[in-house]
Amino acid sequence: MERIVVFYLVMILGSMLGVLSSSSWRDDQEGVIISPSQLKMFVDELPDMPRIQAFDVVNGVSKPKSLEIGMFKKYWKFHRDLPPTPVFAYGTSQHTATVPGPTIEALYGVDTYVTWQNHLPSEHILPWDPTIPTAIPSTKKGIPTVVHLHGGIHQSDSDGNSNSWFTAGFKERGPTWTKATYHYPNMQQPGNLWYHDHAMGLTRVNLLAGLSGAYIIRHHEVEAPLGLPNGDYEFDRPLVIFDRSFLKDGSIYMNSTGNNPNIHPQWQPEYFGDAIIVNGKAWPRMIVRRRRYRFRIINASNARFFRFFFTNGLDFIHVASDSAYLGRPVTTNETLLAPSEIADVVIDFSRSKSDFAILANNAPYPYPSGDSVNKANGRVMKFIIRRKREVDTWRVPSNLIKYPSPALSSASSTRYIAMYEYTSATDEPTHLYINGKSYDEPVTETPKAGTSEVWNVINLTEDNHPLHIHLGLFVVMDQTALVNVEKFKACMTSFNDAIKCQIGRYARGKRLEVPAHEKGWKNVYKMTPGYVTKILVRFSYIHSNASYGFDATAEPGYIYHCHILDHEDNVMMRPLKFVK
Ligand SMILES: *[C@@H]1O[C@H](CO)[C@@H](O)[C@H](O)[C@H]1NC(C)=O
Numbered sequence: 300m301e302r303i304v305v306f307y308l309v310m311i312l313g314s315m316l317g318v319l320s321s322s323s324w325r326d327d328q329e330g331v332i333i334s335p336s337q338l339k340m341f342v343d344e345l346p347d348m349p350r351i352q353a354f355d356v357v358n359g360v361s362k363p364k365s366l367e368i369g370m371f372k373k374y375w376k377f378h379r380d381l382p383p384t385p386v387f388a389y390g391t392s393q394h395t396a397t398v399p400g401p402t403i404e405a406l407y408g409v410d411t412y413v414t415w416q417n418h419l420p421s422e423h424i425l426p427w428d429p430t431i432p433t434a435i436p437s438t439k440k441g442i443p444t445v446v447h448l449h450g451g452i453h454q455s456d457s458d459g460n461s462n463s464w465f466t467a468g469f470k471e472r473g474p475t476w477t478k479a480t481y482h483y484p485n486m487q488q489p490g491n492l493w494y495h496d497h498a499m500g501l502t503r504v505n506l507l508a509g510l511s512g513a514y515i516i517r518h519h520e521v522e523a524p525l526g527l528p529n530g531d532y533e534f535d536r537p538l539v540i541f542d543r544s545f546l547k548d549g550s551i552y553m554n555s556t557g558n559n560p561n562i563h564p565q566w567q568p569e570y571f572g573d574a575i576i577v578n579g580k581a582w583p584r585m586i587v588r589r590r591r592y593r594f595r596i597i598n599a600s601n602a603r604f605f606r607f608f609f610t611n612g613l614d615f616i617h618v619a620s621d622s623a624y625l626g627r628p629v630t631t632n633e634t635l636l637a638p639s640e641i642a643d644v645v646i647d648f649s650r651s652k653s654d655f656a657i658l659a660n661n662a663p664y665p666y667p668s669g670d671s672v673n674k675a676n677g678r679v680m681k682f683i684i685r686r687k688r689e690v691d692t693w694r695v696p697s698n699l700i701k702y703p704s705p706a707l708s709s710a711s712s713t714r715y716i717a718m719y720e721y722t723s724a725t726d727e728p729t730h731l732y733i734n735g736k737s738y739d740e741p742v743t744e745t746p747k748a749g750t751s752e753v754w755n756v757i758n759l760t761e762d763n764h765p766l767h768i769h770l771g772l773f774v775v776m777d778q779t780a781l782v783n784v785e786k787f788k789a790c791m792t793s794f795n796d797a798i799k800c801q802i803g804r805y806a807r808g809k810r811l812e813v814p815a816h817e818k819g820w821k822n823v824y825k826m827t828p829g830y831v832t833k834i835l836v837r838f839s840y841i842h843s844n845a846s847y848g849f850d851a852t853a854e855p856g857y858i859y860h861c862h863i864l865d866h867e868d869n870v871m872m873r874p875l876k877f878v879k
């Protein structure tokens with residue numbers, strides 16, 4: 300009964316949309332959104348994306364390598380019962396391109412060069428919105444793209460600045476485009492990175508279309524002694540997780556009507572899909588042996604938070620977060636992951652009392668005050684566990700890798716970073732800014748390479764915003780609730796100046812403890828609404844404390860932003876420029 304009503308509603312909405320829309324991307328679509336209940340769960344095997352070795356080995360010695368990776372339009376099967384879906388995929392050829400893209404395997408200290416090639420057609424497969432600050436080619440043809448290696452420590456001309464976009468064949472290039480081949484020195488601590496599109500105003504749609512993939516930096520000398528599952532592709536696997544909705548014809552569904560259509564015809568503050576996709580398959584399954592596995596879980600959704608847990612009570616043993624190892628492993632029964640956060644966990648299937656384990660999710664969306672999960676988006680994937688016990692060659696040591704954090708007192712400056720959301724007369728969000736400034740306003744964050752800074756991030760909105768800082772890594776010190784929030788907000792709305800508004804008088808409410816598995820070095824963190832989150836940002840290598848081996852002050856500079864992609868695009872993003 301319930302299902303019929305939902306289906307009927309979807310039909311009505313779908314046909315309304317069909318009538319309302321005039322745009323070419325949906326003329327040929329039925330406008331009928333697939334109900335997740337029409338897709339049987341756990342029928343597709345979990346893929347392991349193709350691995351690309353980002354170094355050469357000559358006479359036993361590892362050498363730098365140059366790669367060419369393209370972006371292609373192709374069709375991708377997200378589920379056994381879903382027609383092939385038009386996607387944009389990364390790969391070394393159209394035939395081998397995948398969603399998510401191949402896993403790039405890099406080695407510590409060995410340079411990787413990647414020429415990212417745009418082979419995309421002239422029209423997008425998803426609706427986008429020209430009224431937000433957007434990369435638009437002068438000919439109106441071609442799809443602007445630019446690749447950011449998230450968590451990477453490299454010069455800013457290889458950072459995928461949003462204005463360094465380019466269309467197919469580099470025919471058109473954004474204002475800060477300088478070169479086609481990006482250089483990743485891989486001189487940083489070993490860990491998990493991911494690459495994804497970052498074009499101005501198009502990040503949310505280009506990622507939705509499929510442009511993201513995992514990148515791992517390995518350092519055998521320091522990792523092998525740990526004894527963790529490492530480098531053996533059977534037991535050490537990335538899980539790239541995102542949510543999508545589909546139309547009956549298989550195409551990705553994204554609402555083409557904005558929440559304030561008179562202001563922004565298409566933009567919506569948060570994209571949520573009802574199907575949970577792991578490594579390119581909706582609710583897949585994986586047959587595992589009764590022993591330890593390591594999963595590097597990357598949350599690549601636009602706006603959905605995941606709070607993972609196992610229905611049979613299996614634990615997560617966290618060994619790293621974002622892009623760095625933790626000092627010690629931390630065992631939890633659930634794991635909250637914001638968009639773009641990474642959990643690097645060992646799961647010991649020998650401890651399972653049952654023959655299967657369902658990885659589930661119970662995070663409300665939007666997080667934390669939105670809707671509860673339903674049967675569909677509350678399930679992620681299924682592990683089918685073989686009965687036979689095995690001798691396990693992997694272990695989890697009691698000490699991992701400790702990267703010392705600098706003393707708070709060594710910070711060379713203190714900044715206040717306020718997050719604002721603006722709404723229309725109908726109380727619908729129209730855009731979001733950091734410090735009340737759009738991206739184009741002159742740079743205000745100008746650190747020196749080699750220093751540390753304290754950033755107090757003030758969330759003046761209803762949502763939890765995952766803040767991501769390019770180049771720097773940070774440690775979350777504490778989160779303190781604001782008291783008399785409305786008074787403080789009123790002051791900030793008028794003056795946009797935390798010191799003038801006497802933040803010290805308001806930031807003295809409840810303190811939230813930072814969970815143990817998030818006490819390590821991070822490059823994204825969840826900024827709790829109504830709280831001031833204090834982070835200590837380090838602008839140098841954390842494993843050696845050495846300064847960068849490149850000129851961090853070079854153009855076009857870096858950025859920092861909210862990693863809810865729909866926010867980042869409109870425009871919760873600011874420049875970050877290093878000075879001498
Ligand atoms: C698309 O967004 C518009 C504006 O927020 C909304 O009225 C409509 O219900 C949405 N369509 C669907 C199918 O969710």
Ligand SMILES: *[C@@H]1O[C@H](CO)[C@@H](O)[C@H](O)[C@H]1NC(C)=O
Pocket residue numbers: 598599600601602603604605606607635636637638639640662666765862863864
């Ligand atoms: C994934 O990241 C998005 C965007 O930062 C966030 O909204 C979402 O909650 C995250 N999901 C999980 C499962 O962590």
Ligand SMILES: *[C@@H]1O[C@H](CO)[C@@H](O)[C@H](O)[C@H]1NC(C)=O
Pocket residue numbers: 608609632633
């Ligand atoms: C995890 O443990 C906490 C604290 O014991 C408990 O409140 C929570 O419900 C548990 N979560 C799950 C998914 O079992």
Ligand SMILES: *[C@@H]1O[C@H](CO)[C@@H](O)[C@H](O)[C@H]1NC(C)=O
Pocket residue numbers: 703704705709749844
């Ligand atoms: C790292 O270097 C900075 C400046 O060179 C110094 O102030 C700091 O004490 C060093 N930190 C560690 C943990 O060695």
Ligand SMILES: CC(=O)N[C@H]1CO[C@H](CO)[C@@H](O)[C@@H]1O
Pocket residue numbers: 668758759760761762781784785788828829830
């Ligand atoms: C959910 C929540 O607590 N939101 C708060 C975020 O911060 C602003 C201003 O500080 C408050 O007005 C919200 O209530």
Ligand SMILES: [Cu+2]
Pocket residue numbers: 763764765861862863866867871
């Ligand atoms: Cu945000």
